[in-house]
Amino acid sequence: MSGGGGSGRVAAAADAVPDYEVAELYTRVFCVGALGRGWRQRLGPPDLSLATEAAAEAAVAAELGCAAETAAELRAVCSVDMLMPSDEEKDPEVIPDNSSLLTLRIRKKALERREETIIVDRACRQETLAYEMESHAIGKRPDNPVDLVEEGELLLTLNIFYPVIFQKHKDHKPYQTVLALGSQKLTELRDSISCVSDLQIGGEFSSQPDQAPEHISKELYKSAFFYFEGIFYNDKRYPECRDLSRTVIEWSESHDRGYGNLQSAKMEDYTFNDLSLRIGFPYLFCHQGNCEHIIIVTDIRLIHHDDCLDRNLYPLLIKKHWLCTRKCFVCKMYTARWVTNKDSLAPEDPCFFCDVCFRMLHYDAEGNKLGEFLAYPYVDPGIFN
Amino acid sequence: MCSVPGLQADCEALLGAFQEADTVRFERFAELWRERRFHAIFYGRIRALERNKFAKKALELAQQYFLPPYAFQIRVGALYLLYGLYSTQLCQPKQKIRIALKDWPEVERFQQDLIESQHYDAAYIFRKLRVARAFHFTAMPKLLNYRTKKKIQENEFKEEFKDPSNRVNSLITNDVLEELMNIHDHYQKMKCVISADKSQPDKALSLIKDEFVVNLKDITLEHQEWQQKRMKLFLNAKEADEIPNGKEEGTSVASEGSERANALAKIKYRSYSAVVEASKSRRHRQVKLDSSDSGSDYGKSQSRSKKNSKRSQASRNRDSAKIRAGEMRTMKETVTRHVGMPVITEEDTSDEEEVPLTKRKKKR
Numbered sequence: 006m007s008g009g010g011g012s013g014r015v016a017a018a019a020d021a022v023p024d025y026e027v028a029e030l031y032t033r034v035f036c037v038g039a040l041g042r043g044w045r046q047r048l049g050p051p052d053l054s055l056a057t058e059a060a061a062e063a064a065v066a067a068e069l070g071c072a073a074e075t076a077a078e079l080r081a082v083c084s085v086d087m088l089m090p091s092d093e094e095k096d097p098e099v100i101p102d103n104s105s106l107l108t109l110r111i112r113k114k115a116l117e118r119r120e121e122t123i124i125v126d127r128a129c130r131q132e133t134l135a136y137e138m139e140s141h142a143i144g145k146r147p148d149n150p151v152d153l154v155e156e157g158e159l160l161l162t163l164n165i166f167y168p169v170i171f172q173k174h175k176d177h178k179p180y181q182t183v184l185a186l187g188s189q190k191l192t193e194l195r196d197s198i199s200c201v202s203d204l205q206i207g208g209e210f211s212s213q214p215d216q217a218p219e220h221i222s223k224e225l226y227k228s229a230f231f232y233f234e235g236i237f238y239n240d241k242r243y244p245e246c247r248d249l250s251r252t253v254i255e256w257s258e259s260h261d262r263g264y265g266n267l268q269s270a271k272m273e274d275y276t277f278n279d280l281s282l283r284i285g286f287p288y289l290f291c292h293q294g295n296c297e298h299i300i301i302v303t304d305i306r307l308i309h310h311d312d313c314l315d316r317n318l319y320p321l322l323i324k325k326h327w328l329c330t331r332k333c334f335v336c337k338m339y340t341a342r343w344v345t346n347k348d349s350l351a352p353e354d355p356c357f358f359c360d361v362c363f364r365m366l367h368y369d370a371e372g373n374k375l376g377e378f379l380a381y382p383y384v385d386p387g388i389f390n
Numbered sequence: 391m392c393s394v395p396g397l398q399a400d401c402e403a404l405l406g407a408f409q410e411a412d413t414v415r416f417e418r419f420a421e422l423w424r425e426r427r428f429h430a431i432f433y434g435r436i437r438a439l440e441r442n443k444f445a446k447k448a449l450e451l452a453q454q455y456f457l458p459p460y461a462f463q464i465r466v467g468a469l470y471l472l473y474g475l476y477s478t479q480l481c482q483p484k485q486k487i488r489i490a491l492k493d494w495p496e497v498e499r500f501q502q503d504l505i506e507s508q509h510y511d512a513a514y515i516f517r518k519l520r521v522a523r524a525f526h527f528t529a530m531p532k533l534l535n536y537r538t539k540k541k542i543q544e545n546e547f548k549e550e551f552k553d554p555s556n557r558v559n560s561l562i563t564n565d566v567l568e569e570l571m572n573i574h575d576h577y578q579k580m581k582c583v584i585s586a587d588k589s590q591p592d593k594a595l596s597l598i599k600d601e602f603v604v605n606l607k608d609i610t611l612e613h614q615e616w617q618q619k620r621m622k623l624f625l626n627a628k629e630a631d632e633i634p635n636g637k638e639e640g641t642s643v644a645s646e647g648s649e650r651a652n653a654l655a656k657i658k659y660r661s662y663s664a665v666v667e668a669s670k671s672r673r674h675r676q677v678k679l680d681s682s683d684s685g686s687d688y689g690k691s692q693s694r695s696k697k698n699s700k701r702s703q704a705s706r707n708r709d710s711a712k713i714r715a716g717e718m719r720t721m722k723e724t725v726t727r728h729v730g731m732p733v734i735t736e737e738d739t740s741d742e743e744e745v746p747l748t749k750r751k752k753k754r
Contacts, residue, residue: 022491022492023491023492023529023530024492025530029532030534030536040491040529043491047491048527051521052523052525052527054523065514065517069510069517071508079511080514082416082417083416083514083515083518087416087417087420087424088420088424088429088474088477089424089429089478090427090429095430095433097433097480098434099434100430100433100434101427101430101433104427104430105426105427106400106426106427106428106431107395107396107399107400108394108397108399108400108431109433109434111395111396112396112436113434116434116435128437128439132439135439136438136439139439143483164535284529284530284534285534285535285536301536303533303534303535304528304529304530304533306488306526306528306529307526307528309486309523309526310523311483311484311486
């Protein structure tokens with residue numbers, strides 16, 4: 006983990022207090038690691054502690070500079086019980102009738118309206134899924150203490166947008182939300198991003214449908230880059246990786262287009278702590294040559310003992326968009342795996358099939374092709390649901 | 391910013407009552423909290439996802455009163471409110487209070503102030519929250535996701551909660567006045583020195599009013615008095631409103647609301663009248679006077695329709711490109727087998743709104 010807050014870094018940390026560049030929208034550029042150092046310097050071990058149990062309440066008197074009796078009295082006067090009315094124990098499901106709170110009156114009305122109109126009162130599948138995604142890893146601790154997240158580690162929240170061009174998404178671009186640790190490498194995030202374009206299979210396979218799986222794009226084209234604040238971080242882990250950013254940089258330099266001095270670096274050499282960026286500002290992840298995902302860092306904060314503390318579970322997916330799947334035209338049940346064009350056996354062009362129906366319809370028992378058609382493997386964007 | 395209806399009103403009512411009680415004791419706050427059964431704010435049939443969201447919103451709202459520019463008393467009230475909301479929420483694990491790094495020095499100073507002025511209950515509660523690790527130490531107070539214009543609305547919090555200190559007072563402090571006085575003396579002496587009559591400056595050098603520092607001081611004082619009087623009037627008016635209408639809460643709320651509305655209307659009116667009507671020859675350059683909301687609506691709808699048409703054209707181009715590609719492919723297909731990608735059109739449902747637009751275009 007980078008940093009540790011040496012005294013020589015005090016000056017650097019002072020500059021690292023992020024603030025708005027445009028209010029409520031995005032911040033000025035700052036170094037992610039310096040934010041962590043800034044907090045660690047200002048806080049004490051009890052604040053950073055990831056232990057399950059909170060520290061015992063001692064030394065109140067000493068810390069506040071009051072008498073011991075006062076401290077004891079404070080404990081009684083300021084207890085949470087003071088906020089609970091003594092008369093009755095209430096069911097949290099029921100809103101009290103005579104509430105003076107506007108929030109509750111509004112909520113009550115909404116609930117009554119729902120009761121009148123709704124038939125079955127339960128969470129819909131999407132809502133259950135969303136809650137499940139959000140909370141499944143909360144409070145998880147690793148079996149092996151080596152995998153425990155370090156105290157004072159930073160936690161980044163990233164929104165990664167899908168590069169969809171569907172008309173129905175023109176107002177709300179779907180995205181997934183991922184939590185990453187400051188000390189993680191960019192490549193760890195890169196490997197965790199699942200995108201259908203990695204699973205695409207190029208080519209037409211009507212005469213040899215069994216060979217299709219050998220041509221998955223992920224295996225063939227491994228290049229990718231992140232773009233943050235004027236620097237392209239290229240994935241160069243494999244010899245066959247190409248510098249995808251070169252074209253852009255050359256284009257920018259060729260006519261002095263006013264994009265400043267764009268640079269490139271190796272993705273595998275950088276952790277999030279090493280980056281300088283703005284919170285709330287759109288950046289880019291590009292893979293498969295031209296599959297472009299907008300990336301926004303929406304939040305950075307210190308890790309908390311209630312968070313998932315198993316380092317291996319990061320980058321942690323906590324939200325994803327539920328995409329509609331295209332179903333097989335024959336069985337109308339399974340997600341499409343094949344698409345055909347100019348198909349003499351199909352009523353539509355293009356026409357979608359699941360694997361079973363596709364083979365049943367288009368090939369005889371010996372696997373010979375029947376009729377005229379072009380067949381392409383199809384990867385549905387909804388397969389990650 | 392707060393999309394939970396009523397929540398802000400409830401919090402402000404509680405803080406307002408606390409302000410009126412003219413104390414910073416937690417005991418009094420707890421009394422007010424119990425009177426309102428504020429813990430019940432988390433009650434009702436809410437499912438887990440919604441519950442988390444609500445608790446987050448409530449803490450975010452309360453946290454804003456905890457920081458300047460709010461008056462000391464309100465900030466103490468906000469600390470108690472945070473403590474109450476944090477401890478009585480029903481989420482498991484509890485939602486945390488977000489503190490941004492840039493606000494932290496202010497928070498620490500506040501805690502120091504509390505201890506120094508021996509407000510032990512408030513200091514104890516802050517310490518208790520910290521020991522309970524109720525805070526998320528963040529980079530920024532909120533999550534930022536580059537929402538453009540859509541959601542940027544003014545945060546209208548209660549003016550009365552803010553410190554009465556203002557720009558005039560912060561600009562013209564005693565020190566500044568003293569400094570000015572010194573400079574003025576010095577200036578006067580210099581003028582005497584270079585004048586013919588050493589006891590009194592030349593008339594030609596009289597470029598500034600002699601008693602200007604005194605005047606400035608008087609004006610500042612007057613302003614301060616006026617402000618205090620206004621505050622008092624405002625509070626009295628509120629009381630007067632509330633006492634006779636004990637039963638009908640609605641009217642007092644309405645009058646308060648209408649007061650704000652009037653103030654807003656006045657501001658609006660002033661900004662309207664500030665735009666000078668252009669002469670006829672320049673009518674085409676006339677500055678547009680749309681009311682703020684309808685104006686933004688107008689812009690939005692226009693830009694949307696523009697986007698629509700652009701999009702449809704693009705999709706048309708794309709389609710035609712696809713068709714062309716398709717044709718190319720059929721020509722090529724006979725030669726090579728392995729090239730090419732399938733032709734996939736978008737799903738019907740998503741195209742529905744597009745259809746009439748493209749049709750209209752084609753007719754042209």
